[in-house]
Amino acid sequence: MAEGARVAPQATLEQGTPGPDDTTPGPREPSRRWLALAGALSGAAGVAISQAVSSALGADQGPVADVAAAVRDLTPGTLAVRLVHLVGHLDKPLLVGGTTVVLLGICAYAGTWARRRPMVPDLVFVALAALGIAAVLRQPDPPMASIIAIAAGFITWLIAFRVLAHPFLVPRWGSDHSRRDFLLRSAGVVVSVAVLSTVGRLATSGRRHAEQARRLLRLPVQRGTAPAGSTLGVKGIAPWRTSLDDFYVIHTAISPPSVAPADWQLRIHGMVENEVTITFDELIAPPLTEAWVTLCCVSNEVGGDLIGNAFWSGVLVRELLAEARPKPGADAVKQTSKDGWTCGTPLSALTDPNRNAMLAVAMNGEPLPLQHGFPVRMVVPGLYGFVSATKWLVELEVTTMDDVHAYWTQRGWSPKGPVLTQSRVDVPRDGATVKAGTVRVGGSAWAQHTGIEKVEYQLDGGPWQAAELGRVPDADTWVQWAGTVDVEPGDHRLHVRATDRSGYVQTAAKADPFPSGATGWDSHPFSAE
Numbered sequence: 001m002a003e004g005a006r007v008a009p010q011a012t013l014e015q016g017t018p019g020p021d022d023t024t025p026g027p028r029e030p031s032r033r034w035l036a037l038a039g040a041l042s043g044a045a046g047v048a049i050s051q052a053v054s055s056a057l058g059a060d061q062g063p064v065a066d067v068a069a070a071v072r073d074l075t076p077g078t079l080a081v082r083l084v085h086l087v088g089h090l091d092k093p094l095l096v097g098g099t100t101v102v103l104l105g106i107c108a109y110a111g112t113w114a115r116r117r118p119m120v121p122d123l124v125f126v127a128l129a130a131l132g133i134a135a136v137l138r139q140p141d142p143p144m145a146s147i148i149a150i151a152a153g154f155i156t157w158l159i160a161f162r163v164l165a166h167p168f169l170v171p172r173w174g175s176d177h178s179r180r181d182f183l184l185r186s187a188g189v190v191v192s193v194a195v196l197s198t199v200g201r202l203a204t205s206g207r208r209h210a211e212q213a214r215r216l217l218r219l220p221v222q223r224g225t226a227p228a229g230s231t232l233g234v235k236g237i238a239p240w241r242t243s244l245d246d247f248y249v250i251h252t253a254i255s256p257p258s259v260a261p262a263d264w265q266l267r268i269h270g271m272v273e274n275e276v277t278i279t280f281d282e283l284i285a286p287p288l289t290e291a292w293v294t295l296c297c298v299s300n301e302v303g304g305d306l307i308g309n310a311f312w313s314g315v316l317v318r319e320l321l322a323e324a325r326p327k328p329g330a331d332a333v334k335q336t337s338k339d340g341w342t343c344g345t346p347l348s349a350l351t352d353p354n355r356n357a358m359l360a361v362a363m364n365g366e367p368l369p370l371q372h373g374f375p376v377r378m379v380v381p382g383l384y385g386f387v388s389a390t391k392w393l394v395e396l397e398v399t400t401m402d403d404v405h406a407y408w409t410q411r412g413w414s415p416k417g418p419v420l421t422q423s424r425v426d427v428p429r430d431g432a433t434v435k436a437g438t439v440r441v442g443g444s445a446w447a448q449h450t451g452i453e454k455v456e457y458q459l460d461g462g463p464w465q466a467a468e469l470g471r472v473p474d475a476d477t478w479v480q481w482a483g484t485v486d487v488e489p490g491d492h493r494l495h496v497r498a499t500d501r502s503g504y505v506q507t508a509a510k511a512d513p514f515p516s517g518a519t520g521w522d523s524h525p526f527s528a529e
């Protein structure tokens with residue numbers, strides 16, 4: 001563009017054609033149709049690249065559909081209804097198609113300005129990208145993939161338009177040579193876009209394959225409805241049942257490995273009498289076990305949110321291990337993930353008849369999301385994820401604790417990793433301002449597999465008060481707690497501590513997550529007015 005801006009006036013001067021503001025093309029000036037074509041082609045290239053990027057990143061829909069959805073939602077209701085009736089079931093393709101046509105039309109029009117006002121096409125591209133981003137951001141949970149996709153499309157617009165408009169902005173326009181130049185450049189842009197999209201598709205074909213397999217998978221599982229009384233109804237406490245979208249994600253893999261159920265196998269070997277290899281269909285053939293389990297990360301700071309509670313469906317590990325028959329002397333299982341990540345788990349936690357350690361295939365009634373370990377992951381109540389919750393699990397080696405060299409323990413983290421009893425203030429929020437008087441407070445507490453006995457809260461260093469506790473199915477989940485405090489105007493601080501069913505009262509002593517989990521009481525400063 002910058003180049004065009006410099007050369008264009010000079011070109012018109014040399015040719016003695018009308019000035020840059022004149023819209024009638026001179027005898028040797030490119031027709032505006034060529035510039036419109038360059039604009040439309042660039043627009044199409046940008047749209048294609050952004051769609052490819054968004055599908056490569058696993059977004060539900062491309063940016064064009066995001067914009068189309070915004071158009072639909074912002075169309076006055078009665079008009080929208082009448083239009084939908086008019087076009088019947090074709091409303092969606094028509095909307096997306098129509099949005100694309102309008103978009104390309106705008107790009108074409110922007111292109112026609114390249115000679116007279118070289119900034120215009122760029123500004124139009126900026127405006128269109130901003131519109132796209134606005135359409136994404138108005139969604140309840142704006143997908144980052146769509147933003148990146150729009151950025152990629154925008155950059156493509158800028159580059160493609162510079163490449164395509166160039167032949168029309170140099171002085172020698174009009175010869176067959178420049179038309180040929182344009183055709184060659186167009187072919188170059190089309191081929192580049194096709195190659196980039198194809199490379200993107202190939203690079204992500206494994207993931208799309210796994211995703212499709214996940215979509216088609218029907219498992220005999222339940223959604224899991226939070227049991228009555230588990231939720232205390234205090235606004236601001238984390239929901240007792242964590243939705244899949246809100247469930248924390250931790251793994252060392254750059255992108256989740258793609259494993260389709262048909263390709264999945266689990267091998268149980270090592271110190272066993274009977275080596276076992278099991279396929280996905282064999283795994284899920286017997287009736288599945290279902291349980292609420294709260295999973296948390298050892299890296300969670302006091303008050304942190306690397307914790308979630310889900311309804312898991314799967315197969316009890318102890319039944320598979322019983323089939324493999326561990327040899328005497330074995331006291332550990334080394335788990336290996338498809339991506340090579342490993343962890344060591346005490347054998348006793350997996351064979352304990354009172355602990356539902358399971359190979360989970362579903363979470364909240366849906367096949368595991370890819371980032372949570374599709375198709376099979378381990379869940380062990382009472383152990384931190386880094387010593388137990390292997391995602392994309394493919395191998396269990398029965399062994400001894402001394403012989404396990406696992407990913408995090410090699411880096412100094414504690415080998416055993418039982419979950420430490422913890423509690424968290426959710427409301428009032430950290431630093432919140434509330435109305436003076438009686439204030440509802442609350443949060444969550446957990447001591448998986450031991451169970452929470454009591455939660456107490458304390459205002460401004462005063463006496464500890466017993467909190468009301470939500471009902472829970474068993475010891476393996478977190479518990480909601482709630483209470484009330486009377487606050488005068490001014491600054492305050494609320495502390496919380498839990499007592500578990502072993503009688504242990506949460507220590508006030510602060511410890512970092514490394515190497516075996518954070519300790520200390522959570523507290524929130526807040527003020528009242």
Ligand SMILES: Nc1nc2c(c(=O)[nH]1)N[C@H]1C(S)=C(S)[C@@H](COP(=O)(O)O)O[C@H]1N2
Nearest residue numbers: 248249250251252297337341385386389391
């Ligand atoms: N394959 C694999 N599994 C893994 C990990 C990992 O890095 N790779 N991280 C573990 C850790 S540290 C935690 S806390 C849990 C997190 O599980 P989530 O992402 O489903 O919440 O997964 C565990 N399983």
Ligand SMILES: [Mo]
Nearest residue numbers: 297298385386
């Ligand atoms: Mo973790």
